[in-house]
Structures are given as C-alpha cells and as structure tokens.
Amino acid sequence: MTKLLITGADGFIGSHLTEALVRAGHDVRAFVLYNSFNSWGWLDRCDADVKGKFEVFAGDIRDPHGVRTAMQGCDSVLHLAALIAIPYSYHSPATYIDTNITGTLNVVQAARDLGISKVIHTSTSEVYGTAQFVPITEQHPLEGQSPYSASKIGADQLAMSFYRSFGTPVSIVRPFNTYGPRQSARAVIPTIIIQIANGQRKIKLGAVHPTRDFNYVSDTVNGFIAALNSAQSIGEVINLGSNFEISIGATASTIAEVMGVEIEVISDEQRLRPEKSEVERLWAANDKAQKLLGWSPKYGGLDGLKRGLQETVAWFNDTSNLSAYKADIYNL
16 A cells, blocks of 8 residues: 555546545545635545545645645655636636646655655646647647646646656656546536536537547546556656547537437537637547556447446436536636
8 A cells, every 4th residue: 555645636537536546545645725615626525435535635736835745755646736727728827837837846846855756747638739640649749729738738848857857757647538527517528418407408619620539537547547557657648548539519419319308509609719729639549558558448439438428427417416517607
C-alpha cells in the first residue's frame, strides 16, 4: 500500500479516481479546493464503500506552501487540479495561468524537493488544437486555440522540463474528451442529457460539426492507474483516447436515441466559440498507451459510446443527481 496525493480530487475525474484508488488498497490523501462551506465537491457524494476511507486536505493549488504540506509523506502525486472550462478562459484568462501553470509549478517543485517517486500530470487533448493529421499521435504539434489550452500547453511543458532538467519522475497523461456521471454541465454530453431529462426537446448547442473522441470516465481512470503502475510512463506523454471520432451533432442524436426521444438542435450563439478558437477535429491514436501501459478502452467505438451513455443517462436521471444542475441557464 502506498500513500498517494490526488489534486483536484473533488472534481469529476478526480472523485472517480479517488474512489478507484481507495478500492485498490492505496492510502489516499484527497486535495480539495478550500471553501467556507467545507464542501469536498463530488467526494461529498462518494460511494458508501469508500466513504471515510481517505484523508482530505483542503487547500489551493496556487499556494506553494499548502501544496508542499499536502505532499509531505506521499509516495506519488496524481495532479488533476485545474481550471478547465474553455468559455470561462475567454472571460478570465489570468486565473488559468495562476491555477494551471503556477499550480503545476508548485507540484513539480515540491516533488523535486521531497523526492516524490512519481508525478502523474494531467494534460488535455485541447493542446493539439484542430487535428492536422489523424489519428492524433503524441508527436502532433501543439496549438493553443484558447487561453485554457495555452495554459495547459504551458503546464505540460513546465512539468516535462522538470523531468529533463532535474530528473523529476514526471509522466503526462493526455485524456481526450472524458464523459460520465458527475461531469459538469459546461461539457456537451451533460448539457444534452440535462436538457432532455428536464423535458426539453429543442436542445440548445453551439457548433455541431466538430468531432470529438469521447472516453467514458472509468476508461480514463484506468489509464491514470496504469500510468501510475508503469515504470515506462516516466518521461513520456501518453494519449488516453478511444481511437473513435464522432461529431457533436451525431453525439446528440445518439443521446436522444439512448433516451428514447426525438430532438431538434437549436444553435445558441452564446455557446459558439470564436471562429479561430474552435477545435474542429479530435481523434486520438492510442497505440502508445497500449504499448507502454497495457491500456485500451473498454468503451471504445460506437457500441462502447452507447454503453457509456446509457450509464451516464441513468445517473443523470436520478432526481437527486439531476437536481444538482441548473438546467435553465448556460453554464460557462
């Protein structure tokens, strides 16, 4: 059993990862964002079999002293804490630099000083921008098409610079579009499901022609764990993607099919990205993850997407979950 710190443990992927690692027998310290409500985010609703079986550290990833304190006594760190909403990055880009870049610096600097055995740093497929070739390998050029993606490119490069400069054992995991229970309404799949679940049939969306490579959250979590357990992941950037591309419009139709309804998609101008900022195409190559980590998606292809959507819809259809979302507004 090893002592692990998970930053961003209160979030969508982080809460699922926390549960999975507790179940695997690890001693987990969950780093959550301090707030006056003493909320642990989604960990407040964690599954009964892990409730009370992990330690919570409330702090702020932007604070180097708190980050260092949280990391003391830990063997490895899985760094997921980040600001991720693209529309909000147009509104407040400076917060993305502070959280995503400075926050990552705090993690890798403390890891270097404390002799941490491994740092798993979380990237994003958005760093690639619109695909210049498909499927997208880890050698694809990086293109910051939003302040969010630019901040993540900076964070990735900073994390890897510590591996190259100081031998800090950094691995970069680059998930493509993760979806599933607990995802925020700023993402397209929950946006569609929530509108339908609340009785709407004219579904407001932004651009529907871009394609994405969607990954069910348990696949993404398994990728993180595989990277944690693999010595070959150190010093590497590794895509976690399903190697399957589907348009936003086709995704909406698939969700409607799963939910047994007919819908009409309405273009909502406030949901459109600026033209040059829209990432038109994402489609992951996952050969490297298969080779180095022994990882492949269990929810791959259209059949896997439908299975993942069924599980996601079932979660959102639970009124205790659906009521946590504001369906009548656009979530940045």
